[in-house]
Amino acid sequence: MRNIFLIISTMLLVNSLQANESKVCQKCHPIIYSEYYESSHRKASVYNNPIHKAMWDKHPKDEKGYTCAKCHSPSDLESLQTGKLTENDIQTQEPISCTYCHTIKDVEEGDSSNTNISNGKKREYYTAEKGIKGKAEYKTETSWFGLVKESKSSPFHKIDYDNENYYSGNVCMGCHSHTNNEHSFDITMLDAAISDKDENTCVTCHMPQVLGTKVTIHETKTHAYHGIAGIYHKQKKMGEHIDFKISKTNNNFNVEVINKSNHALFGQAFRQGILKAEIKRNGKTIELEPFIFERILAKDGKEVMPWDANEAIKDTLIYAKRNVVFEQAIKAGDVVTLTLGVQRISDNGAKKLGIEDNKELTKFRVMKTEKYSF
Ligand code: HEC
Ligand code: HEC
Ligand code: HEC
Numbered sequence: 001m002r003n004i005f006l007i008i009s010t011m012l013l014v015n016s017l018q019a020n021e022s023k024v025c026q027k028c029h030p031i032i033y034s035e036y037y038e039s040s041h042r043k044a045s046v047y048n049n050p051i052h053k054a055m056w057d058k059h060p061k062d063e064k065g066y067t068c069a070k071c072h073s074p075s076d077l078e079s080l081q082t083g084k085l086t087e088n089d090i091q092t093q094e095p096i097s098c099t100y101c102h103t104i105k106d107v108e109e110g111d112s113s114n115t116n117i118s119n120g121k122k123r124e125y126y127t128a129e130k131g132i133k134g135k136a137e138y139k140t141e142t143s144w145f146g147l148v149k150e151s152k153s154s155p156f157h158k159i160d161y162d163n164e165n166y167y168s169g170n171v172c173m174g175c176h177s178h179t180n181n182e183h184s185f186d187i188t189m190l191d192a193a194i195s196d197k198d199e200n201t202c203v204t205c206h207m208p209q210v211l212g213t214k215v216t217i218h219e220t221k222t223h224a225y226h227g228i229a230g231i232y233h234k235q236k237k238m239g240e241h242i243d244f245k246i247s248k249t250n251n252n253f254n255v256e257v258i259n260k261s262n263h264a265l266f267g268q269a270f271r272q273g274i275l276k277a278e279i280k281r282n283g284k285t286i287e288l289e290p291f292i293f294e295r296i297l298a299k300d301g302k303e304v305m306p307w308d309a310n311e312a313i314k315d316t317l318i319y320a321k322r323n324v325v326f327e328q329a330i331k332a333g334d335v336v337t338l339t340l341g342v343q344r345i346s347d348n349g350a351k352k353l354g355i356e357d358n359k360e361l362t363k364f365r366v367m368k369t370e371k372y373s374f
């Protein structure tokens with residue numbers, strides 16, 4: 001009976017709140033919704049992300065208008081189609097909505113960026129669930145009577161478990177593959193390659209199963225984390241996808257940083273990875289000069305804003321792996337601590353965009369830390 005009330009109240013909500021569809025999902029998927037609400041995807045718009053706002057404010061404007069909408073707020077159809085930007089509910093509450101992701105049917109490859117192809121259907125969503133794929137095209141029942149008999153199914157929507165893009169992670173590649181500027185230069189450099197030999201996918205690493213039910217109508221133990229494990233929301237487990245190998249010579253030591261993901265790390269313009277090393281020796285701590293992983297975008301050999309760039313004058317990103325040499329000899333009895341972390345935006349980038357006062361944005365976020373005794 002409780003379910004019927006829930007459904008009736010949800011139906012009413014659906015009719016009264018067309019503008020914010022994700023809010024409707026919240027009724028039955030409250031945990032997923034609250035994670036999503038704190039995610040980079042909900043915050044991808046000009047109104048929710050100060051870095052994005054600062055960059056768009058400085059970006060040259062032409063008749064095409066706000067072209068960032070394609071990936072940063074595709075749910076705002078008006079903005080997507082006209083290039084005009086207005087502070088509305090979609091921009092602030094669901095610039096990349098639940099429905100948007102769950103209706104991506106396919107990803108079309110393109111030179112300057114890829115494009116998501118939607119199934120164009122209302123209340124028919126894709127997802128992935130191992131064990132179900134291929135067995136049933138639509139698992140859920142829409143009939144009210146069906147619902148009472150089988151409370152497991154959703155009365156609100158149909159689910160299609162058969163879209164391969166949700167299993168391979170290709171569903172993420174419409175926005176994440178590459179973003180070229182007008183000089184055909186990629187300013188995000190994720191350099192991702194999906195292979196069916198990979199142990200993990202975009203989804204298993206960034207949306208791991210975490211405790212809590214995925215839906216209220218029937219309890220499940222876990223659900224896919226919609227806050228997105230990564231730069232905004234650090235998860236200890238993410239550090240396991242990176243290995244350090246340390247070796248010493250007579251006058252220095254070498255750290256090999258091995259990246260087990262299927263993409264480059266820290267490629268986004270103005271992003272910065274940092275490897276810190278310190279040595280504890282005879283009760284004293286020696287802090288070494290940190291190593292910076294970054295790409296400096298340039299034109300004619302001089303650093304410029306991302307939209308003007310046509311080359312990188314420095315590229316120390318971690319692709320498959322990178323060797324870092326610290327010019328300090330290690331002695332017997334030393335304890336070396338390595339800490340790998342990331343800044344959403346480098347100090348230099350924050351200064352260029354005029355947002356250096358917002359310390360939250362330049363905060364050092366730890367990905368992994370490891371101690372070695374010699
Ligand atoms: C009236 C309740 C209700 C509402 C509202 C609702 N859902 Fe669901 N949803 C369910 C139920 C129940 C299931 C579980 C279906 C099953 O396991 O067979 C489910 C399952 C799903 C699944 C697949 C989960 C899986 O692994 O089986 C997705 C994806 C999903 N919903 C997305 C959405 C989105 C997006 C919205 C908002 C536009 C939404 N839902 C709104 C009840 C609801
Ligand atoms: C083809 C899709 C696409 C387009 C178009 C696009 N972006 Fe992005 N943008 C992304 C993706 C994906 C990320 C996340 C990349 C990462 O974290 O490595 C991102 C990240 C960013 C970030 C970093 C945000 C943060 O908090 O760290 C900024 C700033 C940004 N974009 C600005 C813009 C601006 C300004 C435009 C329009 C002129 C734009 N983008 C157009 C896909 C796009
Ligand atoms: C960035 C794209 C994206 C957004 C935004 C998004 N989802 Fe998902 N969602 C996915 C993917 C991919 C999966 C498949 C996860 C898996 O394979 O475990 C998924 C899985 C789910 C599931 C099934 C969970 C499980 O553990 O199997 C539900 C339910 C769901 N989403 C609901 C929602 C709701 C509700 C929202 C908005 C509050 C939302 N999603 C927003 C991409 C997205």
Ligand code: HEC
Binds near residue numbers: 043052072074
């Ligand atoms: C509609 C376009 C779109 C889709 C689809 C999409 N993303 Fe994103 N993603 C973005 C944008 C835009 C940003 C940058 C957000 C910002 O401005 O902070 C981003 C940021 C991120 C980040 C970096 C920030 C963080 O939280 O660590 C990760 C990781 C990420 N997305 C993973 C995924 C995964 C995994 C998928 C597939 C399940 C996915 N995204 C699907 C557009 C998209």
Ligand code: HEC
Binds near residue numbers: 261
């Ligand atoms: C083996 C695990 C793994 C897989 C698979 C994986 N990632 Fe990542 N990804 C990571 C780790 C670890 C980081 C660094 C996160 C952090 O800063 O905590 C990262 C970072 C990112 C970032 C932020 C990059 C930046 O600018 O610094 C984006 C965007 C992203 N991943 C998207 C994706 C997409 C899209 C896919 C699928 C093609 C994917 N990831 C597959 C582990 C993975």
